[in-house]
Amino acid sequence: MTDHPFSVPRYEPQAGPADLLVTxxxxxxxxxxxxxxxxxxxxxxxxxxxxxxxxxxxxxxxRLELRGDEAFIWPLQALAQAAGLQGDEILLSRLPGSRxxxxxxxxQCQPASAAESLTCAHCGVHLEVRRHFSQRLGAYLGVCADxxxxxxxxxxxxxxx
Amino acid sequence: xxxVRVAAIHELTPVIRExxxxxxxxxxxxxxxxxxxxxxxxxxxxxxxxxxxxxxxxSEYRIAVRHQDNSRGGSRYLHQVLxxxxxxxxxxxANLFPLYSKARQHLLVAAGIGITPFMAxxxxxxxxxxxxxxxxxxxxxxxxxxxxxLRQSLGPRLHEYPAGIRRLDARxxxxxxxxxxxxxxCGPQSLLLxxxxxxxxxxxxxxxxxxxxxxxxxxxxxxSVELQRSxxxxxxxxxxxxxxxxEAAGVEIPNLCRGGVxxxxxxxxxxxxxxxxxxFLAANERATSLMPCVSRGCGSPILxxx
Ligand code: FES
Numbered sequence: 018m019t020d021h022p023f024s025v026p027r028y029e030p031q032a033g034p035a036d037l038l039v040t041x042x043x044x045x046x047x048x049x050x051x052x053x054x055x056x057x058x059x060x061x062x063x064x065x066x067x068x069x070x071x072x073x074x075x076x077x078x079x080r081l082e083l084r085g086d087e088a089f090i091w092p093l094q095a096l097a098q099a100a101g102l103q104g105d106e107i108l109l110s111r112l113p114g115s116r117x118x119x120x121x122x123x124x125q126c127q128p129a130s131a132a133e134s135l136t137c138a139h140c141g142v143h144l145e146v147r148r149h150f151s152q153r154l155g156a157y158l159g160v161c162a163d164x165x166x167x168x169x170x171x172x173x174x175x176x177x178x
Numbered sequence: 179x180x181x182v183r184v185a186a187i188h189e190l191t192p193v194i195r196e197x198x199x200x201x202x203x204x205x206x207x208x209x210x211x212x213x214x215x216x217x218x219x220x221x222x223x224x225x226x227x228x229x230x231x232x233x234x235x236x237s238e239y240r241i242a243v244r245h246q247d248n249s250r251g252g253s254r255y256l257h258q259v260l261x262x263x264x265x266x267x268x269x270x271x272a273n274l275f276p277l278y279s280k281a282r283q284h285l286l287v288a289a290g291i292g293i294t295p296f297m298a299x300x301x302x303x304x305x306x307x308x309x310x311x312x313x314x315x316x317x318x319x320x321x322x323x324x325x326x327x328l329r330q331s332l333g334p335r336l337h338e339y340p341a342g343i344r345r346l347d348a349r350x351x352x353x354x355x356x357x358x359x360x361x362x363x364c365g366p367q368s369l370l371l372x373x374x375x376x377x378x379x380x381x382x383x384x385x386x387x388x389x390x391x392x393x394x395x396x397x398x399x400x401x402s403v404e405l406q407r408s409x410x411x412x413x414x415x416x417x418x419x420x421x422x423x424x425e426a427a428g429v430e431i432p433n434l435c436r437g438g439v440x441x442x443x444x445x446x447x448x449x450x451x452x453x454x455x456x457x458f459l460a461a462n463e464r465a466t467s468l469m470p471c472v473s474r475g476c477g478s479p480i481l482x483x484x
Contacts, residue, residue: 077355078381101282101358103383 034082035108037075039068039093041085055089065096072100081107086114088128091155117156118146122167126156134162143169179218180206184264185238190323194291195257196230199239199266208236211302212275212295212390215239216436217256218267222426223418225252226436228364228390229271230297230324234305239268242323244291272434275362275390277302282358284310285351287373289365290321295390296364297324300332315339315346315365348376364390391439391457395419398453401475405429406448406483420470429484431470438472445470445484451477 038044038052053071058064072079081097083090090109097107118129123140134145137159143166144159151158161167182199189195200206211233216224227241245257260266275295277284284303286296296312303310312332316322318340328336339346352361352373361382363373370389377387397417404411414423421443424431433443438456444467453476456469468480 072357075357077352077357077359077386079357080381101280101356103385105385106381106383 035080037071037079038082038084039064040082041089041112041114044084055085061089061092065093068093069096069100072097072102075100077101079106082110083107084110084112086112087116087155088114091117095152095155117154118144118159119151119154119156120144120159122161126154129157129159135159142167180268180270182206182239182266182268184260184262184266187260187262190242191320193245193320194242194323195245196240196242196323197256197260199241199268200237202265206236206239207270209233209239209271210273211277211298213271213273213298214275214295214435215241215271216269217241217252218269219252219255221255223252223422224269224436226434228275228294228298230294232301233298234301239271242291242294244321274435274440275364275388277362278360278386278388280358281360281386282309283356283360284308285355285359285361286310286312287315287346287351287361287363287365287369288312289315289346289369290317291323292363292365292369292390292392293323293328294364296362299362300328300335304331311335311337313337313339313346313351315341315369317341348372349379352376352380352382360386360388362388362390365392367391391437395421395436395438395472396455398474399476401479403450403475403480403482406481414475419472420468420474424470431484433471436471438469441469443469443471445482448481448483449478450475450480452480 036051038047040052041055043054044052053064053067055064058067081102083093090111094107094109113131115128115130117126118135119126120137120139120142122142123137125139127138129135129146134143137144143162145162147158147160149158163169181202183202184197185200186198187195209229214226214228216226218224227243229239230242231238231240243253243256246253277299286299288296293314300312312328312335314336316325361373361377363370370391374387400414400416402411402413403420412423412427414420421431421433421436431443431445434440439458441458446466447468452468453474454464454468455472458469459467
């Protein structure tokens with residue numbers, strides 16, 4: 018966890034392997050019937066549907082592991098909790114990769130790297146990514162890095178039309 | 179504090195009576211299913227009882243009391259002295275046993291007089307149209323309060339375990355439940371433990387497991403305490419709890435359950451031998467904290483850090 022440049026929510030440890038694994042990359046050590054792999058689905062929406070269908074039939078006591086980068090994990094976690102899983106019944110294995118950033122200026126989410134700043138793909142404001150994480154959005158908050166120069170990254174420092 | 183009048187007393191079984199309480203002036207505060215009130219007894223004691231009426235109806239509060247032979251007098255007073263028309267003083271309702279709003283299925287498990295909070299819960303769940311079951315272990319003719327009423331209102335949602343005929347099997351009860359299930363138990367400690375153990379064994383998160391113990395202080399041997407800050411010395415009688423002794427001396431300690439479960443009355447102490455009887459403190463906290471509503475001295479005098 019220490020190799021993350023940003024703070025991540027902490028979860029209680031739990032024992033034993035999960036009963037169901039949803040992962041970005043296939044785990045050869047897991048029974049095929051017990052894992053849902055991103056690559057097997059046409060889209061993330063299809064994968065989410067498959068998980069929802071599994072949880073609908075699942076019995077109380079099920080332990081779920083979500084493994085992948087943050088952009089992959091958070092929407093699935095929200096889905097699993099809505100299906101009735103408790104936070105401590107879900108094991109989150111975060112892999113480095115993309116995460117989501119919510120721009121507070123235009124209220125849009127976008128994928129981002131672990132870098133501390135980026136330019137909002139929607140409104141062009143130069144954002145500093147805060148440590149604040151919104152469980153609801155599954156995203157880190159991005160706020161204007163320099164109020165005097167909000168569009169520092171644009172060629173002439175002007176907003177997009 | 180609310181002053182109420184005993185509007186009616188009903189004998190539900192030879193050992194359980196129901197008391198209907200109405201406000202002397204003004205209206206009673208509303209309450210949520212699972213709430214309890216503390217009843218203040220003339221000798222200064224306070225006992226907690228679940229409100230078993232419909233939470234949508236606050237024209238009166240209903241409590242049911244089981245006569246306990248070994249009780250320190252609370253149930254004896256209510257059963258033998260209190261009459262219809264008498265005044266009583268109660269605390270405002272507090273809820274330590276609420277329904278979990280996101281549950282997809284609620285499993286209510288009662289033994290004997292532990293049925294009381296579930297009377298309110300099951301009314302609330304019926305009104306909300308939620309998925310639930312009530313599992314009720316009782317002894318026919320003595321600890322089977324409200325059985326007829328529950329059979330009528332709950333139909334197949336009621337599962338009965340009459341003593342000597344059908345055993346309540348916690349393992350079977352929790353097996354094969356949908357993901358959003360929550361279990362609530364109320365009754366003797368052995369029932370609560372059996373449910374909690376089975377839930378853990380079947381991989382349930384402890385956050386799905388809710389319980390309310392019969393919260394009442396048990397008598398013990400007399401002991402003495404000293405209050406560090408004021409230097410005062412107090413004697414705690416055999417039939418009295420430390421919390422009651424403090425209250426009698428004018429020392430108010432926050433409290434809700436008066437049964438060692440809610441954690442409200444946690445009090446630091448500096449020395450002395452303590453018999454910890456609570457279900458709240460972790461082992462490492464017991465060296466410096468005690469719960470005066472149930473725990474007692476058992477050797478060298480206790481020095482409280484208050
Ligand atoms: S009053 Fe609840 S633990 Fe003492």
